Amino acid sequence: MTLKLYAHPFSSYCQKVLIALYENDTPFDYRRLEVGDEQAIAELEALWPIKRFPVLVDGERTIVEASIIIEHLGLEHPGPVRLVPEDARAALQVRMMDRFFDNYVSTPQQRIVFDSIRPAEHRDSYGVAEARAMLDRAYGWLDGSMAGRRWAAGDDFSLADCAAGPALFYADWTHPIGEGFAHVRAYRKRLLERPSFARAVNEARPYRPLFPLGAPDRD
Numbered sequence: 001m002t003l004k005l006y007a008h009p010f011s012s013y014c015q016k017v018l019i020a021l022y023e024n025d026t027p028f029d030y031r032r033l034e035v036g037d038e039q040a041i042a043e044l045e046a047l048w049p050i051k052r053f054p055v056l057v058d059g060e061r062t063i064v065e066a067s068i069i070i071e072h073l074g075l076e077h078p079g080p081v082r083l084v085p086e087d088a089r090a091a092l093q094v095r096m097m098d099r100f101f102d103n104y105v106s107t108p109q110q111r112i113v114f115d116s117i118r119p120a121e122h123r124d125s126y127g128v129a130e131a132r133a134m135l136d137r138a139y140g141w142l143d144g145s146m147a148g149r150r151w152a153a154g155d156d157f158s159l160a161d162c163a164a165g166p167a168l169f170y171a172d173w174t175h176p177i178g179e180g181f182a183h184v185r186a187y188r189k190r191l192l193e194r195p196s197f198a199r200a201v202n203e204a205r206p207y208r209p210l211f212p213l214g215a216p217d218r219d
């Protein structure tokens with residue numbers, strides 16, 4: 001049964017799942033949600049009225065939420081790279097770091113970007129300042145955590161690194177990771193060198209003009 005992924009190459013949560021698929025060379029049909037493709041968007045809405053992506057269709061099942069999709073792939077379509085460890089305690093550490101990147105890096109990053117595309121009279125400068133403060137706290141905590149660590153949860157590339165790649169990629173564009181956070185900067189660089197993430201970043205290159213804050217000329 002072929003997997004079908006509803007996704008957009010420039011979306012951070014879609015890249016998170018693409019990294020997992022590319023890590024294991026898992027075959028899938030890529031249903032691209034291009035801007036203006038009403039048919040693809042209607043299919044997405046029929047599957048998931050919340051209208052957030054990625055969404056994975058596996059036979060009769062529709063799976064939503066990037067982390068859950070990656071967990072599903074590990075259970076139903078495992079490959080040589082295990083992204084969630086079999087050991088329950090090690091898996092908990094991976095899931096904790098995955099939550100950290102979604103909740104405290106991606107969420108404030110998106111809050112800043114979405115604010116920038118609101119009509120001027122609906123902008124929320126207080127909310128944006130809170131989001132920037134959260135990103136600084138997140139960078140600080142992560143810097144200590146990554147000292148002496150190669151990947152987010154230790155020696156092995158995991159679900160948490162799938163989350164970290166796009167989260168730190170766009171967070172740095174949105175609220176630059178200062179030189180004081182050397183371990184975070186080095187980790188972001190390592191992530192960019194990982195072939196699965198490098199491929200996702202390359203596939204998204206043509207969409208950079210869409211970045212509302214203006215994409216920097218790097219990465």
Ligand SMILES: N[C@@H](CCC(=O)N[C@@H](CS)C(=O)NCC(=O)O)C(=O)O
Nearest residue numbers: 011012013051052053054065066067
């Ligand atoms: N919690 C969801 C978040 C998904 C999400 O926010 N996706 C964004 C793209 S990165 C989206 O669907 N944006 C469409 C919109 O905001 O209308 C997950 O982990 O998959």
